[in-house]
Amino acid sequence: MTGPALDVTTEPALALRSPDVVMRLRRMGASFPTRLSFLRSLIRHLAASGAAVHRGVWRMDDEGFGEAVYTLQLGGHDYSLVAFSCPLSDDQRSDRVIAEAWDTSYLLYDGIPDAAEIGRLRANAPRQEAGRFGPRDLVLSRANKSVRFFEHVADSLAHGRQPDRARLGEVGYLLRTTAVYGNGKFGIADRCVLVGRGGLDGPFQAEMLTVWLIREFSHDLVEHVARCRAPETAVPLAPDLRRHIGVGNSTGLGMAPFLANHPVLLNNWVLARETALARVRSKPHLDAAALNRLADLWRQAARHLDQWSVEDGALAARIVRLRAEWAEAVAWIDPARLLATAFPVAALLDRGQFLSVDFQELLAALLIEMAGPENDDLAGGMAAVREGVLRPGMDLAALRALLHEHYGWALAIVFREPAETAQFWYVSQEKLEPRLGRRGAEPGAELELPLDIARQAQRLAADLAEVPETGTVAAFLARFPRHRHMVRRIQATAGAPYAEIRDNLLSDRCLPIDMLRCKLAFFGASKFDPRSDRWTRITLFQGAPTAGEITAGETDDCWLPVLP
Amino acid sequence: MTTILLSYNEVQTLARKAAAGAGLPYGVAEDIGEAAVWLAARGVDAVAAVVDALAGRGPDDILDGLADIDALCCGGRDEVALHGRDCGLVLIGLAGATAGDMGLCLAVERGEGAVVPLALVEDAGGLMPSAAVLRLLPADGRLARPATPRPAASDLAAYAAALALAARTCVPASDFSRAQGAGAGTTDND
Numbered sequence: 001m002t003g004p005a006l007d008v009t010t011e012p013a014l015a016l017r018s019p020d021v022v023m024r025l026r027r028m029g030a031s032f033p034t035r036l037s038f039l040r041s042l043i044r045h046l047a048a049s050g051a052a053v054h055r056g057v058w059r060m061d062d063e064g065f066g067e068a069v070y071t072l073q074l075g076g077h078d079y080s081l082v083a084f085s086c087p088l089s090d091d092q093r094s095d096r097v098i099a100e101a102w103d104t105s106y107l108l109y110d111g112i113p114d115a116a117e118i119g120r121l122r123a124n125a126p127r128q129e130a131g132r133f134g135p136r137d138l139v140l141s142r143a144n145k146s147v148r149f150f151e152h153v154a155d156s157l158a159h160g161r162q163p164d165r166a167r168l169g170e171v172g173y174l175l176r177t178t179a180v181y182g183n184g185k186f187g188i189a190d191r192c193v194l195v196g197r198g199g200l201d202g203p204f205q206a207e208m209l210t211v212w213l214i215r216e217f218s219h220d221l222v223e224h225v226a227r228c229r230a231p232e233t234a235v236p237l238a239p240d241l242r243r244h245i246g247v248g249n250s251t252g253l254g255m256a257p258f259l260a261n262h263p264v265l266l267n268n269w270v271l272a273r274e275t276a277l278a279r280v281r282s283k284p285h286l287d288a289a290a291l292n293r294l295a296d297l298w299r300q301a302a303r304h305l306d307q308w309s310v311e312d313g314a315l316a317a318r319i320v321r322l323r324a325e326w327a328e329a330v331a332w333i334d335p336a337r338l339l340a341t342a343f344p345v346a347a348l349l350d351r352g353q354f355l356s357v358d359f360q361e362l363l364a365a366l367l368i369e370m371a372g373p374e375n376d377d378l379a380g381g382m383a384a385v386r387e388g389v390l391r392p393g394m395d396l397a398a399l400r401a402l403l404h405e406h407y408g409w410a411l412a413i414v415f416r417e418p419a420e421t422a423q424f425w426y427v428s429q430e431k432l433e434p435r436l437g438r439r440g441a442e443p444g445a446e447l448e449l450p451l452d453i454a455r456q457a458q459r460l461a462a463d464l465a466e467v468p469e470t471g472t473v474a475a476f477l478a479r480f481p482r483h484r485h486m487v488r489r490i491q492a493t494a495g496a497p498y499a500e501i502r503d504n505l506l507s508d509r510c511l512p513i514d515m516l517r518c519k520l521a522f523f524g525a526s527k528f529d530p531r532s533d534r535w536t537r538i539t540l541f542q543g544a545p546t547a548g549e550i551t552a553g554e555t556d557d558c559w560l561p562v563l564p
Numbered sequence: 565m566t567t568i569l570l571s572y573n574e575v576q577t578l579a580r581k582a583a584a585g586a587g588l589p590y591g592v593a594e595d596i597g598e599a600a601v602w603l604a605a606r607g608v609d610a611v612a613a614v615v616d617a618l619a620g621r622g623p624d625d626i627l628d629g630l631a632d633i634d635a636l637c638c639g640g641r642d643e644v645a646l647h648g649r650d651c652g653l654v655l656i657g658l659a660g661a662t663a664g665d666m667g668l669c670l671a672v673e674r675g676e677g678a679v680v681p682l683a684l685v686e687d688a689g690g691l692m693p694s695a696a697v698l699r700l701l702p703a704d705g706r707l708a709r710p711a712t713p714r715p716a717a718s719d720l721a722a723y724a725a726a727l728a729l730a731a732r733t734c735v736p737a738s739d740f741s742r743a744q745g746a747g748a749g750t751t752d753n754d
Contacts, residue, residue, distance in 0.1 A: 098742070134569070135714055184573025192572070193713075389665040390595075393638030430737035437741065444735030450590045474638050478631035484591025 014278035015346075016497075020409060022270060023502040029514025030318075030358045031521035032365035033559065035372070036272050039524030039541060040558060041379045042208040045199040046550045049074055053216060053547035056112070060085065062228035064221050067122065070213050070547075071112050075198025079138070079206075080109040081213035082121050085221060093144050095178045095250035098431050102128070104175060104217075108139035108210040110189065128179070129186060129431075137188040139210040143175040143218075146248060150174050150222060153237075157226035160233040162241055169244075169307050169563040172527060172539045174218040176248030180207045203265070203383050204523060211540050215247045216547045240564045243549070243557070246542030252535035254433045255519055256512040257425060260451045260501060263489060265384040267496035269522050272382050274498065276368045276375035281346045290370060291335045297366050297556065298333055302326055304526070304560035312530040322358045329355065369559050388492025390484070392474035399473055399487065400464050402494050403457060409502040410454035411461060421455070422508035424448040436512060436534060451505045456486040526560055567717035570611070575604045575715045578723075579614045581730035583626075586618040592630060599657030602664070605711030606688035608653065612722035617651035618729065629655040636700050637668060644698040647675070652695060656688055659698050664708060669701040683708035 021027065033040070057069035064085055071080040084105045092101045105125040113121065117136070124131030128142055149171040153163040182204070183191040194200045200209065219242050226234040237245070259266050286294070305323045310316050332351060338344040345367055352360045368375060404411070413420055426444045428435045439445050450456065460483045467476060473491075477484050493499035503510065512534040520528070525538035543557025556562075570578070580597030584590055600610035617626060629651055632644040636659075644659070646652040656672060660682040663670040671681045674694045681701065685691065686709060735741070 135571075184571030187569065187571055187574065190572045386665070390634075390662075391666075392634035426735045427733060428737050428741060429731060429734035430742070432734065435735070435741055437735075442740065443738075447733055447735050472638055472640065474631070474634035474640055477634060481592055481627050481631070482589040484589055485594060486591070488591060488594075 014275060015281055016271075016274050016278045019497045019500070020502060022274060023498055023500060025501060025503040025510060025514040027357050027361065028501065028518035029511065030356075030361040031518045032362050033521050033524045033526055034273055034276070034365045034368045035375065035559065036276060036368070036379050036382070037522055037524030038202065038204045039208045039212070039544065040554065041202055042199075042205055042212065043544055043550070043554055043558060044376065045074065045205070046072075046209075046212075047545070047553035049199060050551050053213070053550075055220070056080075057118070058220075058224075060221070060224055062225075063087070064225040064228075067118065068217060068220070069113065069118065070216060072213075072547075074200060074209070077110070077197055077200075078112050079200075079209065080112050081210060081217065082107045082109050082113055082118060082125065083214070083217045084122060084126050086126055088144070090147075093147070095144060095176065096252070099178065100130070102126070102142035102178070103145045104214075104221075105142040106140070106210060106214055106217075107133070107137050108141075108206060108213070110136040110138050110193070131186065133187040135189050135193070138182065138193070138206050140179075140181040140186060140188055141177055141207075141210055141214065142179060143177040143214060143247070146171055146173055146176055153222045154225040154229065157223060157237065158230040158234050160230075160235050162235070162238050165241070165563060168241060170309070171248075172244070172542050172561075173215075173246050173248035174222055175214060176250055176537065177211060177214065178250050180210060180249075182207050201383065202379060203269070208523070208540075211247050211249075212544070215245070215541050215544075218247065219245060219546065239546075239549075242546055244543055244561060244563055246539040246544070246561070249520075249525070249538050249540055250535065251516055251520060251538065252433075253436060253512055256436075256515040256534075257434050257449060257451055259515050259519055260453065260505060262384070262387060263493050263499035264387050264496050266501075267493065267499040268382050268384050270498035271496075272378040273364075273368065273522075276371065276378055277349075277364050279375060280367045280371045281349055282343075283345050284343055286338055286344050288335070288339070291333070291338055293370050293372075294333050294338075294366075295335070297369050297559075298326075298330060300556045300562060301362060301366055301560055302330075303562040307563055308527055310529045315528070315530055318356070318358050321356055322362065325355045325359045326362070329359070365559075369556075388488045390473070390477075390488045391491050392472065392477070394473045394491065395469070396464060396467060396471050396473065396476055397469040399476075399490065400461075400469065402490050403461055403464070406493060406497075407454075407457040407490065407500075410457035410500075410504075413454050413458070413504050413507075415455055415458060419508045420504055421452075421506045423506050423510060425451045425505070439506075450485060453486075453489070453500060454504045455506065456483075457490075459483070460486045460490075566720040567609075568720050568723050569717055570604075570715055570723075572601050572604065572715055575610050575718070576601045578611060578726050578730060581733055582611075582614055582618060582726040583623075583729075585729035585732035586623050588618075588623050588626065592627065595630065595658055595661070596626070596654065598661040598665075599654055601711075601715075602660040603653065603657040603688050604715030606660070606685050607712075607716050608657075608689045609716055609718050609722065610657065611718040611726050613653045613657070615722045615725045615729070617654040620650070622651055625649055625651045626654060630658055633659050633662060633670075633698065636670070636698060637662060637666060639700075642699070643673075646672070646695045646697055653689070653692050655698070656682070656691060656695065660685065660688070667703065669703045671699050671701050673697045673699055681706065685709070 051072045053072045060066035068083045088103045156163045424445045527539040529537040543561030576597040579600030580593045583593035583596035604610035635641040659670045672695045675696045
């Protein structure tokens with residue numbers, strides 16, 4: 001259910017972390033999934049509604065090429081994943097947005113498609129951006145096979161064996177999505193269609209449902225291929241391994257500007273998480289059950305960290321340090337000591353300040369997990385209806401006060417230093433996707449996207465200094481229309497403390513991967529596997545209940561998956 | 565006329581980008597996107613309306629008109645002239661979107677004196693060409709008419725013109741940008 005954004009004034013005095021701490025790129029780039037992450041909300045909705053997935057269509061040849069339809073009911077509505085699997089040569093297999101063909105393609109359909117509708121989607125879904133879609137098409141997606149692992153699993157099952165656990169732990173998925181489009185893209189339904197629909201009206205819930213059903217399809221597809229290869233010997237995936245196979249995802253720069261372009265939405269996500277953390281922090285005592293839970297989750301996290309391996313040197317070093325800190329800090333959660341400690345969660349968080357940012361963020365996620373469903377109400381406030389409305393009647397003194405109160409971090413940046421404007425964001429003509437360029441070394445800086453929030457704040461401040469405080473925003477914007485975006489933004493974010501990334505997105509220190517990880521952690525992603533500073537692979541729904549298990553609800557593996 | 569059926573998000577995004585491509589500041593282009601949605605929900609081919617409004621010295625007219633609407637909303641003026649303005653329909657869209665956002669009762673006064681609150685408009689195109697001025701009326705608590713489930717169809721030629729304007733905001737790809745701009749990987753056949 002979509003509720004209003006949290007009104008912090010109605011909460012008792014919670015010690016929320018400062019935006020100056022939380023909204024820094026480095027810390028955002030250390031985000032972990034939490035119980036409030038979107039795939040977790042979806043799992044709870046599916047479990048609560050007793051969702052039953054029905055595979056109404058399965059037309060596949062022996063090689064696993066064909067089509068399938070999976071349908072479930074949620075909140076009184078039928079939704080169907082329509083899946084297409086096609087042959088694809090290796091030279092066409094690319095995770096990049098410039099690809100033009102994929103192993104598999106998908107539509108989340110509003111209802112149950114008849115033959116004509118499946119035919120329409122068959123003609124369009126495999127073409128993705130080149131296709132055209134309509135109001136009953138809710139989400140468009142595609143995925144490529146993890147070729148070697150898919151083959152290994154199919155071959156193993158065909159020979160009556162389960163796949164190698166080490167390889168499964170290393171890869172974690174059979175299919176890797178490279179785009180999941182919602183909200184009106186290429187003619188599909190606008191997000192407003194989902195408003196008021198139980199189970200799907202929160203942020204990215206339709207997209208998460210799509211990915212969860214793609215995961216189910218991937219399990220069925222590999223078992224189908226194995227059965228067709230060796231009907232006499234093939235076996236299905238063991239339930240625990242099936243559960244550990246999630247869906248991969250490759251995410252690039254296209255996702256990064258989203259956070260800067262949706263400040264109120266970002267605030268609502270972070271505010272919910274920070275409020276949950278503050279509620280847990282405010283607990284005067286932890287009882288024995290909570291302490292046991294804390295210890296269980298600590299072990300879960302330790303095992304997850306042990307199973308999280310990446311090639312990226314920088315992240316690999318961070319993970320090594322985090323493992324060591326996590327192992328050393330286990331002494332902090334000694335039950336005898338914590339039972340005797342007043343405000344034990346606050347004490348843990350305060351001690352964590354002396355360790356790495358990665359440790360601090362994992363600890364925060366763990367403590368929210370420990371609290372269980374007591375914070376689930378916050379998930380209802382994570383959507384945003386509008387990003388901001390201009391208030392032309394505001395007097396300039398008030399605007400100036402807001403600017404200095406909330407954008408001091410921006411006003412402090414020294415833009416005359418070349419390093420502070422070393423990069424620029426732009427949209428590539430080729431695929432209309434955001435890109436990041438080096439100013440002076442690449443063309444296109446004159447067309448840069450307005451992601452220079454801090455620089456805009458400074459330019460606004462300079463022009464505000466030239467006019468009397470007695471005027472109105474309306475009169476000011478009539479003279480300076482170039483500030484309209486920034487003025488609206490300042491007005492909109494005045495009550496949204498976590499709206500702004502408090503770093504300079506033009507700086508040579510800005511790493512897009514930090515924005516990607518923040519957003520993906522809110523999705524519920526784990527096993528971040530950066531391939532550069534501007535794109536990453538992740539896993540979604542690894543460890544989450546499969547369709548056959550969904551009514552049993554969540555397990556700890558939903559938070560941080562651990563290979564059994 | 566050949567048309568294309570867009571989603572609201574497509575109408576909004578395309579209108580915003582076209583406005584930016586025509587040289588309007590980003591914050592103004594954002595408002596043009598909102599205006600296009602408001603118009604498209606009330607029977608108007610909003611893409612065509614925006615393209616028409618951006619022609620010639622349209623961007624300057626839009627800036628003037630938007631400043632007038634801002635002033636109207638905060639009591640800085642009594643009315644905003646529509647008659648004789650080529651961007652009149654887009655100004656109505658801007659006013660309609662603003663009225664909805666701010667909870668104001670903005671209305672169109674026609675040449676013959678009839679006053680039509682924008683919240684009650686079903687066919688925004690029908691307001692033209694007799695629309696004379698925009699006025700701010702006391703709020704009367706009447707609920708706004710709901711938007712249509714999908715936007716009015718867009719003329720394909722106007723759609724192409726809007727895409728051409730929007731393309732002005734994009735940077736042509738190069739081998740360098742393909743390789744570096746998105747941080748591309750080398751192989752995905754793993």
